Amino acid sequence: MTYQKILLAGRPETDITPDLFTSVREDIPTISAGEVLVKLSHVSLDPAMRGWMSADPNSYIPPVDIGATMRASGIGYVVQSNNDDFPEGTRVIGLMGLTEYAVSNGQGLNKLPDDIPAEAVLSVIALPGITAYHGLFEVLKPEAGQTIAITAAAGSVGSLVGQMAKNKGLTVIGIAGSEEKCTWLKDELKFDHALNYKDADFEQQLAAVANEGIDLFFENTGGIAQAPIYNAMNAHGRIAVCGMIAEYNKTEPAPGPSWINIIKKRLMIQGFTMPDHFHRISEYGQALGGMLAKGELTYRAHILKGLDSAPEGINLLFKGENQGKLIVEL
Ligand SMILES: NC(=O)c1ccc[n+]([C@@H]2O[C@H](COP(=O)([O-])OP(=O)(O)OC[C@H]3O[C@@H](n4cnc5c(N)ncnc54)[C@H](OP(=O)(O)O)[C@@H]3O)[C@@H](O)[C@H]2O)c1
Structure with a gap:
């Protein structure tokens, strides 16, 4: 055979x-x-x-x-x-x-x-879930009342980050690339705001919903949304750099924002890759399985x-x- x-x-x-x-x-x-x-x-x-x-x-x-x-x-x-x-x-x-x-x-x-259905394992308990869990709780260390912005928010990682942040009492701004995805984020996942980065007035929309600034930024993409979110960061904000999908197929990296604000606003930016944290898979898996069983996460x-x-x-x-x-x- x-x-x-x-x-x-x-x-x-x-x-x-x-x-x-x-x-x-x-x-x-x-x-x-x-x-x-x-x-x-x-x-x-x-x-x-x-x-x-x-x-x-x-x-x-x-x-x-x-x-x-x-x-x-x-x-x-x-x-x-x-x-x-x-x-x-x-x-x-x-x-x-x-x-x-x-x-x-x-x-x-x-x-x-x-x-557990295979879809639930691969969507929540496996790489997307442990990445979302580690990046949110270990890197960004969220506190209730803060505002978080998430790129690729309707994606596997981003949608879980937003739900866990919402469950923790944060104001969640999801950024995605279509109206359908933004509607899903707002109607199904109950994000506070969902913005389409492809809209011509994306920067104005972000300024309107982030009128008190952004405390935490879970970065999955790079690209168009990055600089406006970065510029809206509050002092002592934290940025978890998880992914740069807008860059993966390019031969030259895009010019970046001025990093001077990292100093002025005392921002903490941290990249992370999950293979460094695979020894914590069972801990994260149990936490994610518990949230899934309680109906706290949708995928x-x-x-x-x-x-x-x-x-x-x-x-x-x-x-x-x-x-x-x-x-x-x-
Ligand atoms: N650090 C780690 O260990 C780790 C682990 C897992 C994943 N990641 C990273 O996390 C990110 C999300 O991964 P995922 O598995 O959850 O994928 P996903 O978000 O389910 O799918 C990728 C999404 O990225 C968005 N995208 C594609 N090209 C883009 C562009 N040029 N500008 C802006 N957005 C773009 C698209 O959504 P829109 O329609 O919204 O544009 C697409 O649906 C990726 O960058 C991935 O490499 C990192």
């Missing part, structure tokens, strides 16, 4: 194009001592995959080798096991790649309960069907056409 997997065939100069991947079929592998065979049910498509495709020596994680299975996180069941920690039938999550089957020695695999999953949808599907993230966590169902 054979299975499908998607290999990295080239490195992007700018946009991700389908020719950078090759789809292959191979015999389902046999496992050695200590190994397990996992049959995947869902894989996650994330903006970070753009970085993993590039040969950037300064990245926080090594690039995927040309010819190797493209790195991606996924969920599946152990279907064969030579590893007592992961008996047959165990549901697992890990960086198993764009593939229908994966062999693992158990390192980097985490067990999952059977009763929406954007499901694509079949592994062949991945190479082109990942571009939905860069065009803003994903409505919720982008997941491939196998």
Whole structure:
């Protein structure tokens, strides 16, 4: 019996194009001592995959080798096991790649309960949730009464940051790239304000809703919204730099705002990458699972069907056409 997997065939100069991947079929592998065979049910498509495709020596994680299975996180069941920690039938999550089957020695695999839908795991408990949780509570340290601005607010990470901030008593300003997303943020997630950064009068709209300034900024994008939010920061504000998706496909970085205000306003800006904090996954996962069970968090999953949808599907993230966590169902 054979299975499908998607290999990295080239490195992007700018946009991700389908020719950078090759789809292959191979015999389902046999496992050695200590190994397990996992049959995947869902894989996650994330903006970070753009970085993993590039040969950037300064990245926080090594690039995927040309010819190797493209790195991606996924969920599946152990279907064969030579590893007592992961008996047959165990549901697992890990960086198993764009593939229908994966062999693992158990390192980097985490067990999952059977009763949480895959969409909820990949949208809330996995990378988006732990990123939102760490960036909000560990980096920004929010206090009730503060005002927070969030870019890519209708995205997987941003939508969770905003809900947790709202639940903590902050005024939440979400920034997104379409009217549909802004309506979802206001009507469903109860954000105080939702602004479309593509509107010609975005800066005036921001000034009107942030008339008492912005205390916390959860930055997911860079691009148009960054400078107006930065300029509206209050003294002693804090900025968590989580992502720069507006920059990932560019060859040259955009000119930045003047950093003089970091001094004048005593701002704290901190970048963070989740692999540095993976030892806290179970702590964060329990907190997120508790919030989900109590109905404090809503998510929406954007499901694509079949592994062949991945190479082109990942571009939905860069065009803003994903409505919720982008997941491939196998
Ligand atoms: N630091 C970490 O460890 C870590 C971990 C996970 C994710 N991240 C980062 O967090 C950010 C969000 O990731 P996610 O998984 O939650 O993705 P997401 O927000 O669900 O999807 C990406 C969204 O980014 C927006 N976007 C794309 N191009 C843009 C542009 N040129 N200008 C402004 N917005 C643009 C689009 O929304 P609109 O329609 O609103 O434009 C798109 O839907 C990414 O930058 C990602 O790299 C960082």
